[in-house]
Amino acid sequence: MIKTDILIIGAGPTGLFTVFEAGLLKLKCHLIDALPQPGGQCAEIYPKKPIYDIPAFPEVLAGDLVDNLMEQIKPFEPGFTLGERADTIEKLDDGTFVVTTNKGTKHHAPVVAIAGGLGSFEPRKPLIENLGHYEDKGVRYMIKDPEFYRDKKVVIAGGGDSALDWSIFLADVAEEVTLVHRRNEFRGALDSVDKVKELKDLGKINLITPAEIVQLEGKNFLEAVLIRKSNEAKEEFWLPVDEFIPLFGLSPKLGPIADWGLEIEKNAIKVDNSLDYQTNIPGIYAIGDVNTYPGKLKLILCGFHEATLMCQSAYQRIFPDKKYVMKYTTVGGVTGFDGSKKEAPKAVVKAIN
Ligand SMILES: Cc1cc2nc3c(=O)[nH]c(=O)nc-3n(C[C@H](O)[C@H](O)[C@H](O)COP(=O)(O)OP(=O)(O)OC[C@H]3O[C@@H](n4cnc5c(N)ncnc54)[C@H](O)[C@@H]3O)c2cc1C
Secondary structure (H helix, E strand, O other), X not given: OEEOOEEEEOOOHHHHHXXXXXXXXXXXXXXXXXXXXXXXXXXXXXXXXXXXXXXXXXXXXXXXXXXXXXXXXXXXXXXXXXXXXXXXXXXXXOOOEEEEEOOOOEEEEOEEEEOOOOOEEEEOOOOOOOHHHHEOOOXXXXXXXXXXXXOOEXXXXXXXXXXXXXXXXXXXXXXXXXXXXXXXXXXXXXHHHHXXXXXXXXXXXXXXXXXXXXXXXXXXXXXXXXXXXXXXXXXXXXXXXXXXXXXOOEEEEOHHHHHOOOOEEOOEEEOEOOOOOEOOOOOEEEOHHHEEOOXXXXXXHXXXXXXXXXXXXXXXXXXXXXXXXXXXXXXXXXXXXXXXXXXXXXXXXXXXX
């Protein structure tokens, strides 16, 4: 069981900044995210797009904003459970919570901060009858660790940037890479399309278009996929494979959090914005894009503000007898709720002085 002070569900910009604000109060954080990497929408949807409304950054790429947040929270050594979706929550008799993921990882904390944005990104799955039977047994919808595919026979399906980029990357890792796409044209960046064609000519990628995977086979684990060409003859053939990776994009869904007994309005969690962004369940907060209140704006800077106020309240909940006196981080340390001076982590002191 992973234990922490604040369990953050969602490692988007809001969840990441929560680690910093909690860290100043000496609270430890652990983050769960359904995606294999931190950064939420910024990393998954628009890493190369500039953002212009982050205070003091006239322009910053979304991907760089995530890198900077990761650098900023490094001194506080947060824990991460990535590639797993928070599925269930249980309130224990002492008021603390146990959150369990779809992979069975358990996390225990006195405070839960839901920073789930638009919800967990669920993979769009192709319509293949026995697909579910091979999930995690040769079928995967995300690439967490490319090394997993070393010396394996891999089939990737899809026509966007993910399918192209991973085909290019795995061409040097896997024993064999086959890219299957329904059309002859790809939706991804032109230079990635050119690179895939170049690797095809070098015999490093088998490119099969227009075609689709229509059936899977294997005793316990996936052993072969049936490929159907979209030509007039609808020619079909079996290809032996170890791993099939359909990369058809991700769609966000509030998902299991919607069943946690929280007040939901228009697919978002209602919070008390007059105070601390707490939900109707004491000890569970909702911050960033996932929450709603009168006047709510789904902006990164609003998520940062909500995270800051939420952490103050979380500290008060964890240490109800301590009194907090706010001090600026730039004075070289942090004042605890009891008024005692606490050293901010050296890297933070160095960074902010
Ligand atoms: C194209 C585009 C451009 C944008 N431009 C701007 C801009 O210029 N300025 C601006 O301020 N905002 C912009 N936004 C909005 C901004 O990206 C969001 O406000 C911001 O990402 C919200 O951050 P968040 O951390 O609250 O949520 P998210 O970034 O959505 O992160 C939430 C994370 O929670 C995870 N999650 C959810 N449920 C679960 C679960 N059950 N278990 C595990 N993980 C879960 C998700 O996988 C996700 O990674 C833009 C958005 C888009 C799509």
